[in-house]
Amino acid sequence: MVKGFTISDIHQGLKEKKFSAQELAQNYFKKINSLDEKLGAFLEIAQNEALSQAKRVDESISQGKKVSLLAGVPMAIKDNILVKDIKCTAASKILEGYQAPFEATSVKKLRKEGAVFLGKTNLDEFGMGASTENSAFKKTCNPHDPTRVPGGSSGGSAVAVAADECCCALGSDTGGSVRQPAAFCGVVGLKPTYGAVSRYGLIAFASSLDQIGPIAKTIEDAEIVFNAIKGKDPKDSTSVEVPKIKNLKGPYGVSSRAVKIENLRIGIPKEYFGEGIEPGVEKIIKETIKKVEKQGAKIEEISLPHTKYAIACYYIICTSEASANLARYDGIRYGLSKDEEGKSDLLDVYLETREEGFGPEVKRRIMLGTYALSAGYYEAYYLKAQKVRTLIKQDFEKAFQKVDVIFTPVSPFTAFKIGEKIEDPLAMYLSDVFTASVNLAGLPALSLPCSKLGKLPVGLQIIGKPFRESEIFEVGRFIEKIV
Amino acid sequence: MISKKEVEHVAKLARLGLTGKEIEKMQKELTLILNYFDLLKEVDVSQVSPTSHSILLENVDREDIFKEESPETVNKMLAGAPAKEKGHIKVKGVLG
Numbered sequence: 001m002v003k004g005f006t007i008s009d010i011h012q013g014l015k016e017k018k019f020s021a022q023e024l025a026q027n028y029f030k031k032i033n034s035l036d037e038k039l040g041a042f043l044e045i046a047q048n049e050a051l052s053q054a055k056r057v058d059e060s061i062s063q064g065k066k067v068s069l070l071a072g073v074p075m076a077i078k079d080n081i082l083v084k085d086i087k088c089t090a091a092s093k094i095l096e097g098y099q100a101p102f103e104a105t106s107v108k109k110l111r112k113e114g115a116v117f118l119g120k121t122n123l124d125e126f127g128m129g130a131s132t133e134n135s136a137f138k139k140t141c142n143p144h145d146p147t148r149v150p151g152g153s154s155g156g157s158a159v160a161v162a163a164d165e166c167c168c169a170l171g172s173d174t175g176g177s178v179r180q181p182a183a184f185c186g187v188v189g190l191k192p193t194y195g196a197v198s199r200y201g202l203i204a205f206a207s208s209l210d211q212i213g214p215i216a217k218t219i220e221d222a223e224i225v226f227n228a229i230k231g232k233d234p235k236d237s238t239s240v241e242v243p244k245i246k247n248l249k250g251p252y253g254v255s256s257r258a259v260k261i262e263n264l265r266i267g268i269p270k271e272y273f274g275e276g277i278e279p280g281v282e283k284i285i286k287e288t289i290k291k292v293e294k295q296g297a298k299i300e301e302i303s304l305p306h307t308k309y310a311i312a313c314y315y316i317i318c319t320s321e322a323s324a325n326l327a328r329y330d331g332i333r334y335g336l337s338k339d340e341e342g343k344s345d346l347l348d349v350y351l352e353t354r355e356e357g358f359g360p361e362v363k364r365r366i367m368l369g370t371y372a373l374s375a376g377y378y379e380a381y382y383l384k385a386q387k388v389r390t391l392i393k394q395d396f397e398k399a400f401q402k403v404d405v406i407f408t409p410v411s412p413f414t415a416f417k418i419g420e421k422i423e424d425p426l427a428m429y430l431s432d433v434f435t436a437s438v439n440l441a442g443l444p445a446l447s448l449p450c451s452k453l454g455k456l457p458v459g460l461q462i463i464g465k466p467f468r469e470s471e472i473f474e475v476g477r478f479i480e481k482i483v
Numbered sequence: 484m485i486s487k488k489e490v491e492h493v494a495k496l497a498r499l500g501l502t503g504k505e506i507e508k509m510q511k512e513l514t515l516i517l518n519y520f521d522l523l524k525e526v527d528v529s530q531v532s533p534t535s536h537s538i539l540l541e542n543v544d545r546e547d548i549f550k551e552e553s554p555e556t557v558n559k560m561l562a563g564a565p566a567k568e569k570g571h572i573k574v575k576g577v578l579g
Contacts, residue, residue, distance in 0.1 A: 345575070
């Protein structure tokens with residue numbers, strides 16, 4: 001199933017001097033050169049910078065220094081995460097040509113481990129979309145069928161990993177943007193617990209929902225990258241130190257048990273099956289659950305009764321937060337500016353810069369969010385959604401009293417055709433139906449490829465209790481072996 | 484359907500220039516999406532308090548310490564601005 005090298009393959013190869021980090025990087029650039037014209041995963045290639053990073057790794061190895069697992073590992077970074085001195089656009093014309101003056105904490109941590117950054121990957125503008133079609137710069141194709149979307153918004157990162165244009169990648173997930181493209185492209189993607197990974201240097205979309213997460217070929221690789229980027233950061237006040245499982249308290253219960261499949265209690269929420277889900281996808285997910293049950297796990301039907309309100313709740317909250325976050329693109333400090341000679345009015349600079357710089361979906365969300373926060377509507381929309389958010393969160397808290405993890409499909413369907421939903425914003429929003437609740441509740445969740453429907457991958461979502469990423473990985477590793 | 488005037492009002496609040504065609508399209512699309520949001524009307528939240536952040540419950544304070552950035556970083560931060568003067572970003576008149 002795994003195409004190309006995993007992190008441990010690379011580590012072994014470098015240690016045994018089968019290849020150098022520079023040769024490896026060169027090889028990946030060759031691959032990108034031959035594949036990416038068709039796939040469109042990358043917005044920016046950073047060949048010189050990557051090769052000098054790789055050179056430093058080779059020097060350390062030749063000096064006999066012990067290098068970390070991630071040393072020399074070629075990675076791709078979603079283009080809404082800042083890599084110092086490399087262009088960063090969030091796939092928006094409003095940031096065309098913007099050079100990152102500082103580095104995201106997650107990237108800094110990976111750089112310290114010796115990871116090599118090959119380039120920046122395509123996305124839906126500012127992370128707003130489920131197909132990567134909302135990029136202002138290029139289309140990205142699904143490597144399993146180029147007439148179909150890769151999912152989104154981290155579509156470029158998922159494609160780069162799936163097509164082995166890199167070993168692993170970073171994405172960001174606000175309502176499913178790591179998990180859904182991972183599922184559509186047949187790779188592993190993790191949305192960590194809210195706060196587990198610093199958001200410093202991630203271009204903000206919806207601050208109470210955004211998390212950076214790894215996209216990789218295997219559970220092991222996703223875990224290595226997650227462990228490298230997690231942790232409290234003084235530069236992100238919402239980040240926390242991931243507690244040891246034995247110290248976890250709170251509404252999710254204190255008990256911690258080593259994950260043994262025969263002890264595992266798996267919740268299957270009835271609201272995630274039936275109406276609206278492609279029958280082939282449902283069949284594959286149910287077969288996977290059966291396989292796990294055969295190994296001794298206890299399967300329990302559960303209810304998350306407020307699931308049907310998740311999309312409405314999510315889109316009110318994320319557009320409200322986005323309308324505030326995107327106010328910073330005003331043509332004054334950086335990015336596109338229509339501040340031209342002869343123009344006297346500051347308001348005109350704002351209006352024209354934003355009219356020209358933002359794409360249709362971003363404008364739509366700014367409008368929705370501004371509407372939801374405006375006088376007279378605040379209580380009916382934003383405050384109401386925050387209260388429904390509490391109910392959605394409580395649904396999970398109740399469910400996790402009875403079960404250890406929850407299994408659902410990642411998406412109700414496999415990758416759809418390019419162009420199929422782009423003219424129907426509401427249909428695109430409904431693509432997030434199985435993923436958005438997890439962000440509202442702040443929980444960790446993994447997307448794991450489990451089978452294919454025709455040539456298109458289907459992903460299983462494993463939702464865990466807060467800060468129990470290690471348990472999710474354990475469960476995932478087990479399933480990875482049996483599917 | 485929300486009115487053209489409402490769309491124009493919200494666009495002004497958002498400092499967003501829209502063409503006539505965009506305003507028309509926005510009217511239709513926003514109406515459709517806002518109607519979908521009405522689904523929340525059926526949820527009884529009279530006894531529920533709002534959630535703004537899922538995990539973090541406490542405010543985080545830090546000492547108010549000024550940290551000087553290197554001139555290199557300052558220059559990089561300024562590099563993207565369209566109009567500058569003596570190390571400052573130049574803005575059009577705000578008042579009158």
